[in-house]
Amino acid sequence: MDELWRGFTQGIGLLVSLDPEVMEVAGRSLLISLSATIIASLVAVPLAAVIHLNSFPGKRAIITVTQALFSVPTVVVGLFVFVLFSSAGPLGGLNLIFTPTLMVIGQALLIAPLILGLAISALSGVDRAYVDTARSLGAGGLQVAGVILREARFAVVAAVIMGFGRAVSEVGLAIMIGGNIKGFTRVITTAISLETSKGELELAIALGIILLIIALVINIGLSRVQQRA
Amino acid sequence: MLKLENIGHFYGNRQVLKNINLEVARGELFGLIGPTGAGKTTLLRIIDLLETPASGVMYFDGAKVAATGRGRLDIRRRMAFVLQKPVVFNASVYDNIAVGLRWRRQSRSRISQTVEPLLEVTGLKALKDKNARTLSGGEAQRVAIARAVAVSPELLLLDEPTANLDPVSTLRIEEMIADIYRRYRTTIIMTTHDLAQGRRLAGRIGVLVNGEMVQAGKAEAVFSMPHNRQVAEFVGTENIVPGVVASREGELAVVDLGGTLIEAVSDYGVGGEVYALIRPEEVMLAKQRGTSSARNWLVGVITGVDMAAMPARVNVDCGFPLVALVTRASLEEMGLKPGQPVYAGFKATGVHIIERPG
Numbered sequence: 001m002d003e004l005w006r007g008f009t010q011g012i013g014l015l016v017s018l019d020p021e022v023m024e025v026a027g028r029s030l031l032i033s034l035s036a037t038i039i040a041s042l043v044a045v046p047l048a049a050v051i052h053l054n055s056f057p058g059k060r061a062i063i064t065v066t067q068a069l070f071s072v073p074t075v076v077v078g079l080f081v082f083v084l085f086s087s088a089g090p091l092g093g094l095n096l097i098f099t100p101t102l103m104v105i106g107q108a109l110l111i112a113p114l115i116l117g118l119a120i121s122a123l124s125g126v127d128r129a130y131v132d133t134a135r136s137l138g139a140g141g142l143q144v145a146g147v148i149l150r151e152a153r154f155a156v157v158a159a160v161i162m163g164f165g166r167a168v169s170e171v172g173l174a175i176m177i178g179g180n181i182k183g184f185t186r187v188i189t190t191a192i193s194l195e196t197s198k199g200e201l202e203l204a205i206a207l208g209i210i211l212l213i214i215a216l217v218i219n220i221g222l223s224r225v226q227q228r229a
Numbered sequence: 230m231l232k233l234e235n236i237g238h239f240y241g242n243r244q245v246l247k248n249i250n251l252e253v254a255r256g257e258l259f260g261l262i263g264p265t266g267a268g269k270t271t272l273l274r275i276i277d278l279l280e281t282p283a284s285g286v287m288y289f290d291g292a293k294v295a296a297t298g299r300g301r302l303d304i305r306r307r308m309a310f311v312l313q314k315p316v317v318f319n320a321s322v323y324d325n326i327a328v329g330l331r332w333r334r335q336s337r338s339r340i341s342q343t344v345e346p347l348l349e350v351t352g353l354k355a356l357k358d359k360n361a362r363t364l365s366g367g368e369a370q371r372v373a374i375a376r377a378v379a380v381s382p383e384l385l386l387l388d389e390p391t392a393n394l395d396p397v398s399t400l401r402i403e404e405m406i407a408d409i410y411r412r413y414r415t416t417i418i419m420t421t422h423d424l425a426q427g428r429r430l431a432g433r434i435g436v437l438v439n440g441e442m443v444q445a446g447k448a449e450a451v452f453s454m455p456h457n458r459q460v461a462e463f464v465g466t467e468n469i470v471p472g473v474v475a476s477r478e479g480e481l482a483v484v485d486l487g488g489t490l491i492e493a494v495s496d497y498g499v500g501g502e503v504y505a506l507i508r509p510e511e512v513m514l515a516k517q518r519g520t521s522s523a524r525n526w527l528v529g530v531i532t533g534v535d536m537a538a539m540p541a542r543v544n545v546d547c548g549f550p551l552v553a554l555v556t557r558a559s560l561e562e563m564g565l566k567p568g569q570p571v572y573a574g575f576k577a578t579g580v581h582i583i584e585r586p587g
């Protein structure tokens with residue numbers, strides 16, 4: 001109990017004094033997960049519009065698979081990316097294993113289905129009459145997509161925020177393909193799990209509080225956006 | 230301008246349009262009337278190329294429209310379609326009206342040259358900067374129509390533009406449509422389930438019932454001479470009486486309406502099973518057999534009088550139920566009351582004979 005209390009006060013101390021190591025790890029976490037979210041969104045959101053606006057065989061199946069991937073265990077994606085990029089793997093020549101770049105790629109792969117699926121359902125929420133109206137006024141394919149994305153913008157932003165939330169809080173993938181290398185690929189979640197297992201609670205607690213704050217901010221943002229959606 | 234040949238369409242297994250043939254000339258205001266579910270919206274969607282018909286061919290401005298491909302967007306850009314439920318985008322009234330021009334990549338100044346006068350014409354100037362989402366139903370419909378007119382369509386499609394509107398807004402929209410038609414001479418196809426509206430606005434009318442174009446022609450002709458019982462019922466013809474052609478002399482036929490003989494102008498042969506449509510406003514009522522030129526005088530008993538209607542409606546039983554419309558003044562003068570005997574007279578030309586399928 002004593003140890004826990006000490007860890008807690010010292011953790012607060014690290015936070016208040018803006019301890020360089022804490023800040024560096026937190027900053028890297030945000031940078032990697034934000035990059036992954038941006039990349040995943042740039043692919044998933046337009047793809048959602050394409051899938052939503054067109055009818056083609058297998059459309060239903062694609063949506064079902066996408067939704068099934070929402071809850072795929074992070075270690076499974078980690079394993080997949082690891083096998084692909086490990087030095088013996090097909091993409092091993094790129095030398096990306098245990099780099100922040102690969103962590104961005106891995107997290108983007110992890111959350112892209114989530115953003116895609118949620119964006120598709122966001123677009124499905126837009127009345128079909130908007131699409132018809134836009135087309136009847138002479139909108140081309142891209143312009144129609146622009147119209148419905150605009151109409152569903154809050155729900156789409158909510159989908160992106162959910163993606164970021166999953167990326168920043170996952171640990172399995174970050175450890176497997178990042179390796180938790182100090183000063184290079186160590187992020188909040190991997191640092192917490194390592195420090196805790198070493199029994200060094202103060203750093204873990206300081207980072208834990210930061211992660212909680214991030215989660216809190218995400219949730220506040222999400223509920224604000226969802227109120228307007 | 231527009232020609233449809235044998236257009237047919239299915240939703241699932243249900244055939245919602247059957248063999249639609251229609252030609253609309255440039256500069257025409259064509260009214261498409263029919264009950265809810267008749268297929269009016271579906272037909273407009275096909276014309277606007279939002280939907281590809283299961284069968285049939287469409288010609289736009291003389292050229293056959295391909296079933297697929299990029300050319301459809303180019304043709305669609307020469308039309309505009311105002312949906313039954315007006316949809317406004319989450320933007321200002323001005324931006325809503327400008328949107329079609331932006332999609333055509335017109336310059337800012339050209340857009341403003343089109344939109345500003347249109348705001349004036351449609352009475353939306355004061356609302357220009359308001360978010361269109363905050364407008365009333367009637368205002369939103371005006372925005373939707375202005376937005377369609379803004380792209381200078383060669384063919385303007387209006388789907389029940391006054392459905393779900395209050396009477397005042399309805400009048401405004403009707404005036405606006407008439408004004409736009411006068412000003413821009415746009416070819417317009419407009420659907421409505423409001424017959425009176427179709428009659429007020431359209432030059433020619435098509436009647437769509439159960440996916441079939443049962444009659445098309447001059448508005449007056451459709452109303453006074455419906456082709457068959459379905460159209461007659463839909464255009465609100467009262468006095469649809471079944472009978473048989475008993476004899477004929479030249480163009481004058483004697484029709485036996487269940488024992489009562491009347492004369493009518495018709496070319497159905499003797500023995501033909503028909504309906505006689507007797508227009509209520511053509512029926513005169515009198516206490517004595519009249520001396521006017523009417524060929525038909527029937528004896529009957531008044532069964533009901535509705536003074537609240539304008540003109541007053543009188544129900545007469547003369548072997549079959551007959552509705553007559555008479556002015557309130559003459560009704561009071563004659564003192565007609567239920568239970569009294571009365572003579573009902575109408576001309577041979579006041580009867581329209583249609584086929585009665587067996």
Ligand SMILES: Nc1ncnc2c1ncn2[C@@H]1O[C@H](COP(=O)(O)OP(=O)(O)O)[C@@H](O)[C@H]1O
Pocket residue numbers: 240241245263264265266267268269270271272
């Ligand atoms: N998207 C659709 N899917 C299935 N059935 C439809 C669809 N749209 C219309 N229908 C059916 O087609 C028929 C014609 O509809 P519609 O063209 O909207 O008629 P109207 O505009 O004359 O009321 C109706 O029975 C309607 O239920």
Ligand SMILES: [Mg+2]
Pocket residue numbers: 266269270271313388389
């Ligand atoms: Mg309709």
